Amino acid sequence: MPNTDHDSETLVQTEGKVGAVMVLGAGVSGIQAALDVAYSGFRVYLVDKGPAIGGKMSQLDKTFPTNDCSMCILSPKFIExxxxxNISIITSAKIDGIEGEAGDFTVTLLQRPRYVDEEKCTGCGTCAExxxxxxxxxxxxxxxxxxCIHIPFPQAVPAISVIDPTQCLFALRKICQICxxxxxxxxxxxxxxxxxxxxHVGSIIVAPGYEPFDPQRQSQYGYRRLRNVVTSLEFERILSASGPYQGELVRPSDGKPPQKIAWIQCVGSRDTTVDNTYCSAVCCMYATKQVILSKEHDPNLEAVILHNDIRAYGKGFERYYERAKKMPGVRYIWSKASIVKERPDSRNVVLRYRINGTEVKEEEFDLVVLSVGLNSNEGNRELAEKLSIKTNDHGFCESPKFSPIETSRRGIFSCGVFHAPMDIPDSVTMASGAASLASQLLCEQRGTLVEEKVYPEERDVRGEPPRVGVFVCDCGTNVARVVGVPKVVEHARGLNGVVHAVEETFACSVDAIAHMxxxxxxxxxxxxxxxACTPxxxxxxxxxxxxxxxxxxYLLEFANIREHCSLVHMGEKKEATEKAKDLVRMSVTKALLLEPLYRVSYNVTxxxxxxxxxxxxxVSSLVLARQGIKVYLIEKAKELGGLARKISKTLEGEDIQDFLNDLIREVNENPLIQVHTETEVVNFSGYVGNFSSKVKIGKEGIIKDIEHGVTIVATGAEESKPKEYLYGEDARVMTLLDLDEVIEKDVDRFKDCNTMVFIQCVGSRNEEHPYCSRVCCSHSIKNALKLKEIKPEVDIYILYRDMRTYGFREDYYKKAADQGVIFIRYDVDDKPDIQTVEESGKSLLRVTVTEPILGQRLMIDADMICLAAATVPPAKNRSLSQMLKVPLNEDDFFLEAHMKLRPVDFATDGIFMCGTAHSPKFIDESVAQAxxxxxxxxxxLIRTAIEGEASVAEVNELFCSGCRVCELTCPxxxxxxxxxxxxxxxxxALCKGCGTCVGACPSGAILGKYFSTEQILAEITAALAA
Amino acid sequence: MDKLKLALYWASSCGGCDIATLAIGEKILEVAETAEIVFWPVAMDFKYKDVERMPDKRIDACLFNGAIRTSEDEHMAKMLRTKSKIMVAYGSCAYEGCIPGLANFFSLKSILERVYEETPSTDNPGKVYPQTRVQMPEGDLEIPELKNMVKTLAQTVDVDYFVPGCPPEEKTTWLALEALLNGKLPERRSVISHSSKALCEECSLVREGRKVKKFYRPYEVIPDPEKCLLEQGLLCYGVATRGGCGAMCPQAGMPCTGCYGAVEGVIDQGVHFLTALGSIIDSTDPVEIKQIVDGIVDPAGTFYRYSLPVSLFRRAKSV
Amino acid sequence: MTRFEPKIVVFLCNWCSYAGADLAGTSRIQYAPNARAIRLMCSGRVEPYFILEALHKGADGVLVLGCHPGECHYLEGNYRTVGRMALLKKVLSQFGIEKERVRLDWVSASEGARFATIVNEMTETIRTLGPFEEKDA
Structure with a gap:
């Protein structure tokens, strides 16, 4: 980014670069990075240390704040x-060494033996039995x-068996080999x-993820000693429908449903005693999620969350937290808890905690969940060492200023929790960003190493009478020992249109496929x-x-006689065989009606x-322009820069203006970027690859037509103007941005300032803006520290509700406290009060606030007051959203297609968002999102043509009355x-083939290809024909 | 050239269809010129035996209105079929059962109980029910038997053409008559209407592409006369009803009730309207969606007002 | 006397409920063999007409299983299903058809056990109700 020599190298040096990228770590970040890199035209090696891809996300039950099922949204990516x-998945491997430099690395991997031939194993699972x-x-x-020989988990990719050599009898003692x-x-x-x-790869993306903190390091939690103390990740598995208890919420000691559960927050986070001073950024929310999910399991359950600040800072988090808090039987208690004992009879756990600062309480729970933090483990350190990239004090990856995705070594990028503790959408965002940087670096090598499969020219079968071939798979014995496969084959032979039916031992084996x-x-x-198995x-x-x-x-039809038949009716061979016959008959009947389908392709501007x-x-303009894309960048203000023009430094002390000026210069100098200031979009039409817009430029209002293939919404956000606390009435009351300006330009004003009070959450987390503005806590800390630097003797009070200095920002919170900044927590129902008072000829701002530990009103006479005003969306978001036909959320920020896995996409293809238009966020986060x-x-944009889905909807105009019902159903x-x-x-180009419109059309005028009414009715008839 | 021999008959109907045939106005003179009416009980004095005496296929075309509900309806339908070259199910009752068809939501027994015992204005202490055969001093009296299942004409005899509407609009009637008079007949078994598409096609009200937050009955709101009634929450059946009538009802502020029947190719008009309604609800909250749906009073009666006997199930499993 | 074995047609969406049924398989969770699944991309494709046709053609019960509310792969398809099914149930009851013969429910990709439970429950419910017969004449 601002690292200009790096960029010039990208543009100039082309010799010897390799058009391939290695992604180390195949959790959700690695998977996303791999997909994006592959779609950008590079070969990808996706490497994981474990036997399957998926990472920690695959172990989660649901995800916050939408309670989306984790596996539901992740497993389609496995298959992708x-x-x-162009993606080679390499499992059970770790890095042994690396040579070369950016553009041309040689990475040596060590791959542990699986003891199962990946080419031959079909994942049938018989060996495990x-x-x-x-x-x-x-x-x-x-x-x-x-x-010991097993497929790691049901949805695992690759779905092949693996042997654990540390426990295999043959590996250990040369006996057995039964498998x-x-x-x-x-x-x-x-x-x-x-x-x-x-x-050989040109670039490396490092995404090794994290290890949960091991609570055995702290004996006070009784972890492993007490059966009913579990970690949050264990609790995820307990909650999961595919978990050890099939989704029954029961506790480990006796398998009984707990009536009362406690969550202890910040286990291994924000804790100097274990040297993890940072905040793990996700635990408050995952605990809240677990509370909500537990209450879904048992509405009468009592849930107690013993916490420090609740850090519900992300998009939709505050509402989620409020929802949990309001549930009956849920108590959020601000307290650090310790475990006293286990009741010998019931094995219940007794906790001791302090309430209201003084009163000590003991309470008994059926189950205690430890909200363990996210650690970068020894393996990550070792990996960083092998790659010669720097890590910070906490063992996470270090990155240059304003470029969170870069590492200290050129050509190597990082994403996900290896960069810092973060949630799934931030990880996915960074992953896409990492893909983008790798793609920029290897720009000229794009397409050199990818392969496209070449197939023979398609035979035109239209008009031919159907000649159906039925291939019935034994899946080793998985199908065959329950279903009478020969009978099914026999049945298939007798069906209308079938000219060939045959039994296969493994239909998916290499030989069988060649034969087919x-x-x-x-x-x-x-x-x-x-x-065979599942389609x-x-x-x-x-x-x-x-x-x-x-x-x-599309002339293929599946009959799932494995997952939906033989594996679930093992004791009922006769019924299973009958069902298999029915399923085959249904598929054959549908197959008779199948038509060849083609993806329609569209040109891309x-x-x-x-x-x-x-x-x-x-940032997004530059990423695209550097890769040869023409960019029209429009800005409503006179100058580029947005809100960042008003902020001089970051919390970490980096100079924002330098960064901004570099950016502006580069944008202005780039011949592919056409900048229009004082410009707005006035008309918008078209679809992915082919948008046309009209923009109104400058005061004269010149209208310009722009043809573009994609649209990125980066309209930013604003600091609100407070309507309380004497703001606008008394010049000594200012907002954080006002204070930034004073610090920058008018330090003299602090001469007479002996006491400064910051009030947090002014206009955030209230009825008007029921969300957290994310940045203000850190912003206040930054300004408090700066003030202490300017004038060490000044007394600083920060009145807050929850300090939300998540991640490594926690260290600055601690630093401020160490420097004597006084933090006083206030309750939203008992907000601070400000009065102007005259005392001894001096006008003072008298702040009254309730001190929560003492429970008494405290008076602070301040010389200046700084309000942490809410970050709010621009009013024009509304009209823009209507023009672009993209949605806003309830707070008027733009709403992404999927909160977890599509954080920068709109549901409408070809339109994306980034920065604070999405939600309040820090500069580095905006950069990553951009x-x-x-x-x-x-x-x-790099595609020569965009291909739509093949199984789309098609209107039969002879029957369409134009009633618009279909239009209403299409998201x-x-x-x-x-x-x-x-x-x-x-x-x-936009149709995704869901068929909702087909189902809705009262005239039967829409054909849903591959799932037509005729085909579905045929299946229904066939299902019931036995 | 011989004049076209035309018969008109009413089975279980309200008489509206007979009146509708006259609604063609002065064109009736054209009909009189080219056709000879050989049977029309509602307007002219013919006896059944006159028809019985006719040789088979003596009648060129029969416009048959009314549903088949009684033994008399069935008898006449069969007789007229034998005597007619072309059998036309004229009007919604003959075509799809229509209002008489709503009887299929109930059993014959429960209908009779309701009519002869339960209604507030009935005083029938002896529980006297009509009988198909009664002995009187003058001799045996026979009245037609009421059937448990209301059927359409096509469910009783082979039908050549269908004319939709309750009653058919003037222009639809003329379209059918013109075809008969000129001998320019469409494909056999087709529905004669100016449109095979849904009514929306010919409705001038403006559709803005809006979902529905609440459903209303016509008396509950005064709709914007320029805009689509369905989008204003009124149960306008136009989306799932064959056009050809000119969309007069919705354009006059009254929602379409669906009398022209299903659009071409659709089996079970009611369930298709149901599906459309269920698809345009403006909510993503399952509880709210159910509440909105609950605002529709008597959904089955509304969706199958005209078409119950031609729906998939044809009747309710009623008591 | 042989036990009545109901015939049940199940509509599954590709992304959640079909995957849930797959998981029941890979997890070897045993359930009643009475259901015959039809895969669609989204529960929003299910036309109430299909359900009537299934009953008409001899099914004793029909299950429609989609993604949980808020989890639809196509954003809102399952909400359309909610509206249609709510209306259909009202209409069915006016047709004198037991509302238990048609069931809309949600199964996520990780709910193999739930899928099995729903199929078992449905099978038992329909077994108790007896075969579906249309009244004629």
Missing amino acids: CSTNP YCPVNILDTYNEALAKLK VPTCKNKAIDFHQRERKLDI VETIKEKSLNRVVVA RTHEPVFQDVLRKAALNP RAALIIGGGIAGM QAAASKAFTL YGAISLEADRGVAVVNK
Whole structure:
């Protein structure tokens, strides 16, 4: 970014760079980075130390603040990774060494043996049934057991078995090997040894994540000694429907549902005794989530959260916290708790904590959850050392100022919790940003190492009578020992249209697939039914088979006779066989009606419109322009810079104006960026790849037409003007930004200032703005520290509700306290009061506030008062949202497509957001988000054409009355009424194929391809035909 | 050239369809010129036996209105089918059962109990019920038997054309008559209307693409006369009803009630209107959505007002 | 006497409930073999007409399973389903059809056990109600 020599290198040096990127760590950050890099035209090596991808997020039950099921939103990404031809997943591997430099690294990996041949294993799981050794299930946080040879968890990718050599009888004592003959594919291989892999890449993205703090380090929590004290991650597994208790909320000691649960916050965070002074940033919210979920399990449950400041600083968090707080039986208590004892009979846990500062209380709980912090472990330190990148005192990755994604070594980027404790959306944002930086670095090598599969030309089967081939898979014995496969094959042979039906041992094995391709060709099949496992994982595999056999991939239909039949009706062979026949018949019947489908492709205008010329808008402009994209950057003010123009330094002491001026200069100098100030969008139309806008430029109001492929909304936010505390009435009362200006330009004003009072949450977390403005606590600390620097003798009071200095900002909070800044907590129902009083000829601002520990009113005579005013969205967000047809949230910030996994995308393709337009945030966070938005935009812009979905909706104009019902049901704005002809038209570039409009049309005028009414009715009929 | 021999008959109906045939105004003269009416009980003095005496296919075309609810309806439908070259189900009752068809929400027994015992104005201490056969001094009297299931004409005999509407609009009637008189007939078994699409196509009210927060009955609101009634929360059936009538009701501020039946190709008009309504509710809160839905009074009666006998289930599993 | 085995048609959305059913499989959670699943991309594709057709063609019960509210892969499809199903249930009861024959519920990708429970409950409920028969004539 501002590191200009770095950039010039990117632009000039092209020799010897490698168009591949390695991503170390395959949690949600690594996965997102890998996908974005692959979509940007590079080869990706996605490396994880464990046997499967997914990281910690795959272990979570739900995610805050939407309570989205974690696996529901994550597992589609697993499949996206595993089916992308340009992503190689390397599991059970760690880095051994690295040579070379940015653009051309050689990374040496050590891959532990899996003892299972990845090529041969189909993941059928039969081996595990015969393995005699039970081991602790780490996916379930050791609360359950699984076999020594196992698939790590049900949705694991790669879905292949692995042997734990530390517990395998053969590996340890050369006995057993029972598993070997059970594998019909001969995949188990005890001859495997550790492998060394040398991989050439141009860049590395480091995303190794975190380890939860181990509470055994602090004996006072009784962890592992007391059965009913669990960590928050263990509790996630307990809550999870796929967890050790199948989603029953029970406690470990006796399997009974707890009536009363306590959460202890800040375990291993904000704690000098374990040397973790930082705040882990997510625990307040995940505990709140766990409270809400526990209450869903048992509405009568009592929940007590023993906490320090509640840090509900993110988008939607404050409302979530308020929701939990208001639930009956939920108590948030501001106190540090210790464990007294365990009741020997009930094994209940007794906690002791202090309330109101003085009173000590003991309370008994059925279960205690330790909200453990996020640590960067020894492995991360080792990794950093191998890569020669610097880490901070806490073991997290260090980055240059204003560029959180860069590391101390060129060409290596970091994202996710390895950078700092953060939640999922921030991790995903950084991951996309990291992809963007890697992509910039390797710009010229784009496309050099990616492969596109080449298929034979498709045979046109339209008009042919259906010739259906049915392939029924035994899945080793998984299907065959329950379902009478020969009977199913026999049944299939008798069905209308079926010309070939055959049993396969493993339909997905390499041999079987090759054979299937030949069979399709030989028998001139034009529809294929695969009766095997779930289409969710294997549809891509068999679609590939069809393409290899010159058939359109949509002429495939699945019958799930494994997950939906043999595995769930094991004791009922007759019924299972009948059901399998029904399922095959349903699929064959539908297959008869399948038609070839094609993705429609659209040209892309390689230009971006970026609305808002603050830091976020400028950063995203540069990311795109540096990679050759034409950018129109429009700003409503006279100058670029936005709100940041008013702030001189960050909390960490970095100079914002220097950074800003560098940015502005670079933006102005870049020939691909066309800047228009005093400019607004007045008209907006089109769709992804093909937008056209009209903007009104300058005072003269010149209208300019802009054609662009993507749009980024970076309209920023503003500091509100307080309506209370004498603001605007008394010049000594100012906002944080006002104070910034005084510090910058008018230090003399502090001469007579002996007492300064900061009041937090002015206009935030109230009825008008029921959200937290995120930055003000740190902003106040920054100004307090600066004041102490200017005038050490000044008395500073900070009146706060919760100090929300999350992450490493906590260290500055501590520093301020160490320097004598006095922090007084106030309650929202008992806010501070300010009066002007005359005393001994001097006018004073008298602040009265209740001191919470003493419970008494405290009077502070202040010379100056600083109000931490709310960050608010610009009023114009409303009109912009209507023009762009993108939604705002209830607070008028722009609303993303998905709070967790699509934090910079709108539901409408091709429109993105970044910076404070999304929600209040710090500059480094805005930078990361801007890079992420640009990355997402870029993955669209580099395509020669954008391909829509194949299974889209299509309006039959002969039946459409133009009633607009369909239009109302489409969340993607893909349907519009064509005014002249009075009929609805589906924009196939925007349609996602959900079929909601198809279902809604009262005239039956919309065809839902691949799921047509005719096809579904045929399935229904076939299901009931037995 | 012989004049076209035309029969008109009313089965279980209100008489509105017969009146509707006259609504064509002076065009009736054109009809009189080219056609000869051979049977029209409501307007001219013919006896059933006159029809019985006719040779088969003597009648060129029969406009049959009314649902098939009694043994007499059924008998006449079969007889007229035999005597007619072309059988036209004229009007909603004959076409899809219409208001008489709503009887299919109840059993015959419960209807009779209601009518002959329970209504407030009934005084029937002896619980006297009509009988199909009664002995009187003058001889045996026979009145038609009321059936448990109301059927459409097509569910009773083979029908060549359908004319929708309760009653059919003048222009629809003329479209059918013109075709018959000129012999320029459309494909057999088709529905004769100026439109095969839903009514919205011909409605001039402005649709803004708005979801519905609350449903109203017509007396509860005064709608904006320029805007789409459905978007204003009125249960306007136009989205799921065949057009051709000219959308006079909605344009006069009264929501369409669906009398032209399902649009071309749709089976079960009611469930399609239901689906459309369920799809345009302006809420993402399941509890609120259910509350909004609860604002629709008598949904089945509303959705199947005209089409219960041609719906998938044809009748309720009523007591 | 042989026990009545109801025929149940289940509509599953690709992203949550179908995945939940898959998880029931990989977790080997056993449940009644009476259900026949039809996969759609979203529960919003389910037309109430399909449900009537299923009953008409001989199903004794119909299950519609989607993503939990707020979790729809297509943002709002399941809310459309809520509206339609609420209306359909009212209409069915006016048709004299037991409302238990049609059930809308939510299953996430991690709720294999819940999927199995719902199928079992539905099977038992319909078994108690007996076969679905239309009245004719």
